[in-house]
Amino acid sequence: MxxxxxxxxxxxxxxxxxxxxxxxxxxxxxxxxxxxxxxxxxxxxxxxxxxxxxxxxxxxxxxxxxxxxxxxxxxxxNTFVDETENKYFINIGQTEKVAQTDAIVDREYMMEQINSIEKTYVETFMMYYNGYKYEEISEILSIPLGTVKSRIFLARKKMQDKLKDYR
Missing domain, CATH: 1.10.1740.10 (RNA polymerase sigma factor, region 2, helix turn helix motif)
Structure with missing residues (x-):
């Protein structure tokens, strides 16, 4: 043809x-x-x-x-297009200077709590958080797929436990 x-x-x-x-x-x-x-x-x-x-x-x-x-x-x-009138979402940060400083403290506290969890869990979770797929993490770390899923689940659980009082 x-x-x-x-x-x-x-x-x-x-x-x-x-x-x-x-x-x-x-x-x-x-x-x-x-x-x-x-x-x-x-x-x-x-x-x-x-x-x-x-x-x-x-x-x-x-x-x-x-x-x-x-x-x-x-x-x-991870692009964001603000289609609201007067670019409301883009301009909202200009009026909340105090909230930004609190956010830095919040982020530092959260990272402190996250880093207190065992490194194997955090490493696997952070790879997943940064966009790696389960299979990719499994290949990079040379561990079974089930272990990857288990570590990510346990990392979430441990983070929730550490941050439950913070919410």
Whole structure:
């Protein structure tokens, strides 16, 4: 199948893809971007499509994976867009100077309490807190996956116990 024939084939599913993109993103512009990215990836990987298989399912999978990857990427960026009137959330910190100094003391106390917990638990928990997945922590520390999960759970439990009076 030539690239132009393949392009015609995938364009025949345009309405399906647009509806799916709108359902996933719930935004017209973002759905257009997602649809375009799906077409781009489909054409770029047209050699991987096997004739006779379900093209609609193949395109659906590409779109779904593209959406999930974009979501994970945006989630990991920890960006905050203040769309409130007069940038309320961005400007709120300017009026709370006293609260900021208390926050420093609070943070120091909390870190003191956290560091008083056994190092193996804290190390595993901090890796998880910093965005590592269970499997990655398991590989880096050369410990079983179950041990990673157990250490993170126990670290949370110990931190809760140490900070319960502080709340």
């Amino acid at each position: 030539t690239k132009s024939e393949f392009g015609t084939l995938i364009l025949s599913h345009q309405s399906f893809l647009k509806q799916l993109a709108l359902k996933l993103t719930k935004d017209a512009e973002a759905s257009n971007d997602l649809t375009q990215e799906t077409y781009y990836k489909a054409i770029r990987n047209s050699d991987k499509f096997q004739q006779g298989t379900n093209i609609k399912g193949w395109l659906y999978t590409i779109m779904k994976n593209t959406f999930i990857n974009a979501y994970r990427k945006s989630k990991n960026q």
